[in-house]
Amino acid sequence: MALDDDLTFSVSEEELARRKMLTLLGAGALSIAGVGTAVTSFRFLEPNVYYEEDTRVGVGPPADILFGTVLVIAKHKLYVIRSSEGIYALSSVCTHLGCMTRYAEESGQLACPCHGSRFSLDGRVAAGPAPRPLRRLQITLERGILVVDSSIEVGADAFFKVA
Numbered sequence: 001m002a003l004d005d006d007l008t009f010s011v012s013e014e015e016l017a018r019r020k021m022l023t024l025l026g027a028g029a030l031s032i033a034g035v036g037t038a039v040t041s042f043r044f045l046e047p048n049v050y051y052e053e054d055t056r057v058g059v060g061p062p063a064d065i066l067f068g069t070v071l072v073i074a075k076h077k078l079y080v081i082r083s084s085e086g087i088y089a090l091s092s093v094c095t096h097l098g099c100m101t102r103y104a105e106e107s108g109q110l111a112c113p114c115h116g117s118r119f120s121l122d123g124r125v126a127a128g129p130a131p132r133p134l135r136r137l138q139i140t141l142e143r144g145i146l147v148v149d150s151s152i153e154v155g156a157d158a159f160f161k162v163a
């Protein structure tokens, strides 16, 4: 039996155009899939971590905070206050539902605009629904600068003593 090794056959121009279009579509789909895979793979190589903000804030030299000062540092949600006992820092986040309190100079209190809680300048609850005093934060002296760390809470009797 003779083998028929002549596999050529005629293809119409229309069929060639259709095949060319399908080839282009296939190549395009593969390219898109390849780019997607490359992007995904590259992102997989990056560490998937959340970089938290630094909780430490430099406030300045202790001598710059005069007696009676209530320093409002809204950006870092804290107050730095100097009383007769020393300097201390309070979080300005209300302990009721987390609104930002503000310093009400006329009453000498820290007031929450959300539900009316009021705190005395030492952070104790003076009025309203707040269940706890404002958080008192650690203050340290580093190279002559007071540094408040909002991640470290200290007791209500903690003061930075000014010489």
Ligand code: FES
Pocket: 094, 095, 096, 097, 098, 099, 112, 113, 114, 115, 116, 117, 128, 129, 130
């Ligand atoms: S959040 Fe401050 S009183 Fe409710």
